[in-house]
Amino acid sequence: MTRPLRIAAATLLGLTIWQAVVILGELPRFILPGPHPVFATLWTSRALIAEHAVVTATEVLLGLGLGAGLGFASAIALAASPIARSLLRPMLVFSQAIPVFALAPILTLWLGYGLWSKVAMALLIIYFPVTSAFFDALMRTPPGWLELARVMNAAPGRLLWRLRVPAAMPGFASGLRLAAVYAPIGAIIGEWVGASQGLGYLMLLANGRAKIDLMFAALIVLAVLTLALHAAVDATCRRLWDG
Amino acid sequence: MSGPPALHLAGRATIEGRAIFGPLSLEAPAGEWTCLLGPSGVGKSTVLRLLAGLGDEVLFAGEAAAGDGAPLSGRVALMAQTDLLMPWLDVTANVTLGTRLRGRRAQRDRALEVLEVLDCVGLSSHAAKRPNALSGGQRQRVALARTLMEDRPVVLLDEPFSALDARSRALMQDLSAELLAGRTVLHVTHDTAEAARLGQHVLLMMDGGITSVTPPPGPIPRRYDAPETLDFQGRLLRMLMEPG
Structure with a gap:
């Protein structure tokens, strides 16, 4: 089976299971609507959903870009300087002990109900995976390469930028792949805590008004956005760093 | 010297x-x-x-x-058991790795030198290839060329x-x-x-x-x-x- 065919088959199977659960469980429409009403709502409310999807996508992309950039810079600082390592690493680990969810209300308080509190959430949720994946890779340069560089009398800065960083790019890439899946989670949590726009906000709104079809339609769009983002990041990483 | x-x-x-x-x-x-x-x-x-x-x-x-x-x-130049080629660099860049790592400007005559060295090891036609496109023997020849470039x-x-x-x-x-x-x-x-x-x-x-x-x-x-x-x-x- 070719890849598109496999994806189509898997989608069909998923939809069939969904429909079967609705029919066999005799579930009312306000608990779990079947695929048909959800897709009908997706079509009729497409303008509304698209408007909110653009907001969420913007938050996610900004958060991903800034978080990846910050993670990249932090990992290099940590790898380059033992002082940075001894000072920052405990802080980094401690910051992970605070659930990002718990920070959402504070971020909303500080940054307001607009775009930036959600960007900050997405950034925070991906910062650690990116930093830690890239830092680990930077610290695991194959020893043979390091020894070759030493015999060649490599300058320390050059060693970092010409050898350790490029050698660690696959590690950065795996951090980015994780980030592509985590960043939307951050943005949605941000929207749940306080927002007037975005798919997370739309889902809460639809839930409150018992428009369960719309809620599921927004959820599907969110899932598709996340998958598309992951695929795009994966393809970019593959092309740049061969996996 | x-x-x-x-x-x-x-x-x-x-x-x-x-x-x-x-x-x-x-x-x-x-x-x-x-x-x-x-x-x-x-x-x-x-x-x-x-x-x-x-x-x-x-x-x-x-x-x-x-x-x-x-x-x-x-x-001293070192040639190890494995070729230690950098997969993200092409053959020419791998051969001039030492110069890159020491941070001296790549001079024009070095470019000529690279061609000579690659010619010596019989890899002139592979200069722009990445290591993963080469056989084990060819890769080890690149490593030899790199060793020679160190002079x-x-x-x-x-x-x-x-x-x-x-x-x-x-x-x-x-x-x-x-x-x-x-x-x-x-x-x-x-x-x-x-x-x-x-x-x-x-x-x-x-x-x-x-x-x-x-x-x-x-x-x-x-x-x-x-x-x-x-x-x-x-x-x-x-x-x-x-x-x-």
Whole structure:
């Protein structure tokens, strides 16, 4: 089976299971609507959903870009300087002990109900995976390469930028792949805590008004956005760093 | 710069209290090819690492130095068991790795030099390829080209041909003997055939210490099927099998 065919088959199977659960469980429409009403709502409310999807996508992309950039810079600082390592690493680990969810209300308080509190959430949720994946890779340069560089009398800065960083790019890439899946989670949590726009906000709104079809339609769009983002990041990483 | 220096190592080495080699002494004469032959685990690579200025993990009591008394750092090139090519760089960039890592500007005549060196190892047409597009033998030739580009008087070889098939290995031996002629080469190997072909001096390293074995006269590389090469190979193997 070719890849598109496999994806189509898997989608069909998923939809069939969904429909079967609705029919066999005799579930009312306000608990779990079947695929048909959800897709009908997706079509009729497409303008509304698209408007909110653009907001969420913007938050996610900004958060991903800034978080990846910050993670990249932090990992290099940590790898380059033992002082940075001894000072920052405990802080980094401690910051992970605070659930990002718990920070959402504070971020909303500080940054307001607009775009930036959600960007900050997405950034925070991906910062650690990116930093830690890239830092680990930077610290695991194959020893043979390091020894070759030493015999060649490599300058320390050059060693970092010409050898350790490029050698660690696959590690950065795996951090980015994780980030592509985590960043939307951050943005949605941000929207749940306080927002007037975005798919997370739309889902809460639809839930409150018992428009369960719309809620599921927004959820599907969110899932598709996340998958598309992951695929795009994966393809970019593959092309740049061969996996 | 004066001619290539001889290499001298004397002493004992331990790693975390475990003896790697006992008190021993070896000399690699200036401008000639010395093979250090011995079974695995006898400490051959440690000898090489000490001379290369590596081996931080080794506690070494003794002296590893150049015969002319000047420091070895900056005068040594290393060719390891694996080719150590950077997969993200093309062949040309891999060959000029040393220049890149030292941070000197790439000069125009270096570009010409790269072409010459690649031509010497027969890889002119592969200059823009990435290492993963090359065969094992070709990759090891890139590593040789990189070693040549370093243009250092001392070349340390740590079983660089051991992973190649018989034909590629023989070709690499010929090519290396030709291109590294005139430098002080210390070549660690566990292959008696290789030592018999390449060694102008052959040092047999066993648990008991180092014995120098006189190879047949004549230039290197010796023919792989010449009777005196095969005879010498047999003798080396016999000494490995029946020490004492």
